[in-house]
Amino acid sequence: MQLAERVERISVSATLAVLMEAERYKARGVDVVDFGPGEPDFQTPERIKRAAIRALDENRTKYTATAGISPLRQAVCDWHARELGSSYQASECIVTVGGKHAIFNAVNALVNTGDEVLIPSPYWVSYPDIVKYAGGRPVFIPTDAADGFCLRAERVERAIHQRTRIAIVNSPNNPTGAVVPPDEFAKIFDVCKRRGVWLLSDECYSHFTYGSAKPYSIASLPGSKEHVIIAGSLSKTFAMTGWRLGYALAPAPLVEAMTKLQSQSTSNPNSITQYAALEALTGPMDSVATMLAEYARRRTRILESLSAIPGITCAEPQGAFYVFPNVAACLKKNGAGRVTDSGEPDTSTVARELLERQHVAVVPGEAFGAAGFLRISYATSMERIEEGLRRLRQFFGSGS
Ligand SMILES: Cc1ncc(COP(=O)(O)O)c(C=O)c1O
Numbered sequence: 001m002q003l004a005e006r007v008e009r010i011s012v013s014a015t016l017a018v019l020m021e022a023e024r025y026k027a028r029g030v031d032v033v034d035f036g037p038g039e040p041d042f043q044t045p046e047r048i049k050r051a052a053i054r055a056l057d058e059n060r061t062k063y064t065a066t067a068g069i070s071p072l073r074q075a076v077c078d079w080h081a082r083e084l085g086s087s088y089q090a091s092e093c094i095v096t097v098g099g100k101h102a103i104f105n106a107v108n109a110l111v112n113t114g115d116e117v118l119i120p121s122p123y124w125v126s127y128p129d130i131v132k133y134a135g136g137r138p139v140f141i142p143t144d145a146a147d148g149f150c151l152r153a154e155r156v157e158r159a160i161h162q163r164t165r166i167a168i169v170n171s172p173n174n175p176t177g178a179v180v181p182p183d184e185f186a187k188i189f190d191v192c193k194r195r196g197v198w199l200l201s202d203e204c205y206s207h208f209t210y211g212s213a214k215p216y217s218i219a220s221l222p223g224s225k226e227h228v229i230i231a232g233s234l235s236k237t238f239a240m241t242g243w244r245l246g247y248a249l250a251p252a253p254l255v256e257a258m259t260k261l262q263s264q265s266t267s268n269p270n271s272i273t274q275y276a277a278l279e280a281l282t283g284p285m286d287s288v289a290t291m292l293a294e295y296a297r298r299r300t301r302i303l304e305s306l307s308a309i310p311g312i313t314c315a316e317p318q319g320a321f322y323v324f325p326n327v328a329a330c331l332k333k334n335g336a337g338r339v340t341d342s343g344e345p346d347t348s349t350v351a352r353e354l355l356e357r358q359h360v361a362v363v364p365g366e367a368f369g370a371a372g373f374l375r376i377s378y379a380t381s382m383e384r385i386e387e388g389l390r391r392l393r394q395f396f397g398s399g400s
Pocket of ligand 1: 245
């Protein structure tokens with residue numbers, strides 16, 4: 001079938017492909033330990049669900065303004081100011097169908113054919129495809145495991161060329177869990193400002209930080225707003241992935257352009273979800289603290305256990321709910337089938353074998369531009385984590 005060239009440019013999310021394969025195993029009754037999920041294993045808090053039911057009872061079932069109901073746009077700004085120290089007004093906020101949609105709108109509102117968008121690597125799978133769809137060119141900025149995968153301003157500077165339009169920063173990062181410290185973030189901002197490049201900050205995991213890392217937004221930096229686009233989401237923070245509610249904060253003319261685009265594609269995000277989101281953002285943050293405490297416990301356990309497997313090394317993630325171990329040394333031990341023709345570690349094959357032989361689902365590093373690594377999500381119960389770790393030890397420890 002002849003499809004439009006712009007659709008041929010992109011591919012189906014590699015993380016979804018792995019999850020789908022795991023689902024097929026589960027459907028056959030196989031006991032899969034699923035380290036794949038990119039979503040909280042917690043339920044949406046009761047008060048948020050109640051607000052949705054109330055909205056239904058009150059017949060809040062009509063179209064809303066494209067950029068979202070006014071109280072919600074204001075609530076996003078107030079919440080962001082309270083939690084992350086920014087100072088946006090409702091006219092600088094658009095509510096979107098998830099954080100991905102906020103990024104999609106922003107990129108499509110700014111990128112012309114041939115423009116370059118800087119993407120720190122390893123990267124969340126959707127960035128390159130969103131950029132390609134818009135006709136842009138993804139340019140990857142490497143980050144190093146030895147440096148905790150931290151994005152460095154000097155590398156951003158080096159990657160900027162005449163056609164660079166946007167630099168994406170994702171902190172905490174999916175898949176590495178890396179957090180860019182505020183001083184480095186400020187340096188990255190300075191580079192972007194000086195070189196006339198938009199800084200698109202994906203704050204989807206903002207509230208999941210560990211140790212000395214704290215939730216931080218570059219929009220709290222005085223004078224930054226003019227050059228910054230914030231993409232945020234309620235998906236992870238409030239365990240609301242299926243509700244589909246995100247937002248962007250940006251200068252009003254850009255918000256207007258994104259709203260125009262949204263008006264000709266999805267129109268407003270679901271009306272019921274918007275009322276639920278209003279409750280989420282105006283109520284207490286205790287559910288976030290509960291999730292964070294549990295994630296912290298799991299993270300410690302996984303790191304301790306993985307580091308005891310010979311050949312596996314793992315940078316300590318400062319945020320999100322993933323660990324991203326390097327398993328390349330394990331693969332070299334038994335050679336064939338685990339190295340691609342170009343000599344790269346073949347972690348796609350490893351992930352497939354892990355699923356087939358140990359019934360453990362992980363996402364191979366290739367999906368994030370980082371062969372040799374596996375992404376392990378700890379958004380699953382401690383009991384399942386223990387079982388999964390036992391299977392991982394068996395798989396890697398036995399040299400299989
Ligand atoms: C880094 C990152 N950004 C954005 C998103 C988008 O999430 P959503 O569209 O559910 O808000 C995700 C989801 O996995 C993510 O990992």
